[in-house]
Amino acid sequence: MSNKKVVIIGAAGYVGMELVTQLQPLSGQYDLYAFTRDNGSFLLEGKKITHLTASDVAAHAPFDVIVNLAYPTTAKPTSFPEVNKGILKTIRSLAGSGSKIIHVSTQAVFGFGMDKEVTAGFLKNRRDFPYIEAKLSMENSIKNEFPENDLLIIRLGNVWGPGSGTWTGALANKLLFGQYVATEGKDGYSNITDVKNVASYIIHLIQKDNLKGKHIYHLAEFSDVRWSRIIKLMATELNVEPVYARVSTNYPLTLKDDVTKVLKFPSVGNVYRELVWGRISGSYLRSLIRFLGASKFQKIKKTETRPLPETQVLSKGELTHLDVLSSDKQFKSILEEDWKPAVDFEQSWQIVKNWMKDVGY
Amino acid sequence: MSKSLGIIGCGAVTQNQYLKALGMYHDIAVKYVFDINQELAHVMAAQFGANVVTKEELLSNSDIVVIATPPSTHFQLINEALKKGNKVICEKPFVGSVADCKELIKVAAAREAELYVAHFRRTFPSVQLAQSIIKSKILGNVLGIEVYEGGRFSWQTQSGYVYKDPYGGVLFDTGSHTIDMALFMANIDTGEFEPEVISITKDKSEPSHEIAAELKLKSSAYDINLKVKLSRKLLLSNKVKIICENGYMDIPAGMANYVRIGSKLSSTVVYSDTKYDDLMDCFAIQFNDMFYDKPESIFSAGRFLNLTKILEVIANK
Structure with a gap:
């Protein structure tokens, strides 16, 4: 009997590289294929693993299992819907009627601060930050495009591990350079999942043959660990004192709140930034900006006198970061019962601690 | 009267950075564009409001020439531009060998032409702050430098030079930035030193994607230990550490306005009064220096000889 063919879209990403590493001992059972961005192979x-390009997909398709880890990340938010369409097109080109599709999504579909009701069912598309809208829309598009295929969606908690950009690297750097690491008096659930466990769970689903129909999983095996514990561990390792912000992130905001916030400082640049990066406009208006041409806004911006920000002014990204760290909602795992995590929290921390030493912290 | 500027190379850096940065000047006009990819040249010319010309026409008609091509082409293009008497601004990394570096500095001097290298990270407030702290000798003499920069590679290169060109690996790509920051902050980018290899490990020959190196930088005035760790696969701490007689300093590799200063007893974060909210502000400072003939510019080619020595030693191992 021939090996099963497994293709990973986004194999050169953070989770993808760990998944490929963990799949190496299984390469006798599976023929592995990678579909990466041009500069990622x-x-x-x-x-x-065999590298695929769009031109040689036809020679190998259909695949038994398609793992989609890709999502819009580096493109401008106005292009997110287009990027999603490209990913869908890729999945379409790889899939056959019997393909099992494993799509990796995120807990952010419930809002950065987890302000929506957490449910292991499909959610309606809604106006939100571009990243969240893109993730939501992809879940629904895959469901609608492949009604007959077995579809397993894994919503990940905050992915951490050695070299995780946001939840280890950025946190360590914020601690080291005295930036706000959390909001004073708000000790949120970390809702983290270790990258080793993410890869291990995906492999579990690849190997399990009796999963039919549509399933949605939530993976955050260390969700009960509070951020304060992680911050303390890292701060001790770095020999620094954490700095806490005294700000309110004020989520969730209504459309009226969003508009009022923009009208407070109605400069062209501010309006443009809110329309593109904020959640005031929704994907339709962002697409419209894309077709109208962002350069028109940029030309107007050139004539603006831009004041230097005050030292303590927080960017939207920093506010979002604080919002996630302040969430008092636990993103509990909903998983196949026969899966056991590859690492527990203590092992996970030891790996991160060793990484910190190794990379110069 | 405005000066005419010509750009050779219409890849990612021109599209993502120079297009915006060069549009900020009333008296400098991008008039000429050249790229071996004609289609790309026409797209960028339309965006700049410039004309697509041959390389020879560009060199003959431009007051200022910006070279933003893959690094292995730099030497020849700079040489040609200098011989036409142009003011030349070269995108980093400069060149791959000390011999080439010295030759170009010599050609520029002979023609009384100006030659700059666009290591814009020197303008970061944190870098300026760190340099002034080291210069003040509060921390004493520099004993050691550690350089860490790494993350999964995501730059959308047009030519693919980052994994084809011998000067396209992590060392010349991001490594040249971070090592340059370190030398500048430690005030050892001027005056000459000789690098002595203690150890070098790489994932493969150039263009390599992972490097760990330890060197000794020796001059009559100092003997500084340099540790370099670079990766395109794994996220590193992305900072420079400067170890001095009385303490140490951590400086972020990215744009920031703070550094951490510490000793064995305690540490604290020190802020610069200057803060930018856009990388383009740093480009503007850099170009102001180059365009308006600031004497003893920190971007003059001569200030990158020591950097080239280090890059060459590590690359050839």
Whole structure:
């Protein structure tokens, strides 16, 4: 009997590279294929995996299992819907009627501060931050595009591990350089999942043959660990004192709140930034800006006198970060019962601690 | 009267950074564009409001020439531009060998032409702050420098030079930035030193994607230990550490306005009064220096000889 063919879209990403590493001992059972961005394939040099490009997909399709880890990340938010369409097109080109599709999504579909009701069912598309809208829309698009296929969606908690950009690297740097790491008096649930466990769970689903129909999983095996514990561990390692913000992130905001906030400082640049990066406009208006041409806004911006921000002014990204760290909602795991995590929290922390030492912290 | 500027190379850096940065000047006009990819040249010319010309026409008609091509082409293009008497601004990394570096500095001097290298991270407030602290000798003499920069590679290169060109690896790409920051902050980018190899490990020959190196930088005035760790696969701490007689300083590799200063007893974060909210502000400072003939510019080619020595030693291992 021939091996099952497994293709990973986004194999050169953070989760993708761990998944490819964990799949290496199984390369006798599975024929592994990677679909990466053009400049990502060299990251997988030396691994037992075949690189696919759009032009040679037809020779290998259909695949038994398609794992989608790709999502809009580097493009401008106005292009997110287009990027999603491209990913869908790729999945379509790889899939057959019997393909099992494993799509990796995020807890952010419930809001950055988890302000929506958490349910293991499909959610309606809604106006929100571009990243969240893109993730929501992809879940629904895959469901609608592949009604007959087995579809397993894994919503991940905050993915951490050695070299995780947001939840280890950024946190360590914020601690080291005295930036706000959390909001004073708000000790949120970390809702974290270790990258090793994410890869392990995906492999579990690849191997399990009796999963039919549509399933939605939530993976945050260390969700009960509070941020204060993680911050204390890292701060001790760095020999620094954490700095806490005294700000209110004020989520969830209504459309009226969003508009009022923009009208407080109605400069062209501010309005443009809110329309593109904020959640005031929703994906339709963002697409409209894209077709109208962002350069028109940029030309107007050139004539603006832009005051230097005050030291303590927080960016939207920093506010979002604080919002996630302040969430008092626990994103509990909903998983196949026969899966056991590859690492527990103590092991996970030891790995992160060793990484910190190794990379210069 | 405005000066005419010509750009050679219409890849990612021109599209993402120079298009915006060069549009900020009333007296400098991007008039000429050249790229071996004609289609790309026409797209960028339309965006700049410039003309697509041959390389020869560009060199003959421009007052200022910006070279933003893959690094292995730099030497020849700079050489040609200098010989036409142009003011030349070269995107980093400058060149791959000390011999090439010295030759270009010599050509520029002979023609009384100006040659700059766009290591814009020197303008970061944190870098300026760190340099002034080291210069003040509050921390004493510099004993060691550690450089860490790494993350999964995501730059949307047009030519693919980052994994084809021998000067496209992590060392010349992001490494040249961070090592340059370190030398500048430690005030050892001027005056000459000789690098002595203690150890170098790489994932492969150039263009490499992962490097760990330890060197000794020796001059009559100092003997500084340099540790370099670079990766395109794994996120590193992305900072420079400067270790001095009385303490140490951590400086972020990215744009920031703070550094951490510490000793064995305690540490604290120190802020610069200057803060930018856009990388373009740093480009503007850099170009002001280059366009308006600031004497003893921190971007003059001569200030990158020591950097090139380090890059060459690590690259050839």
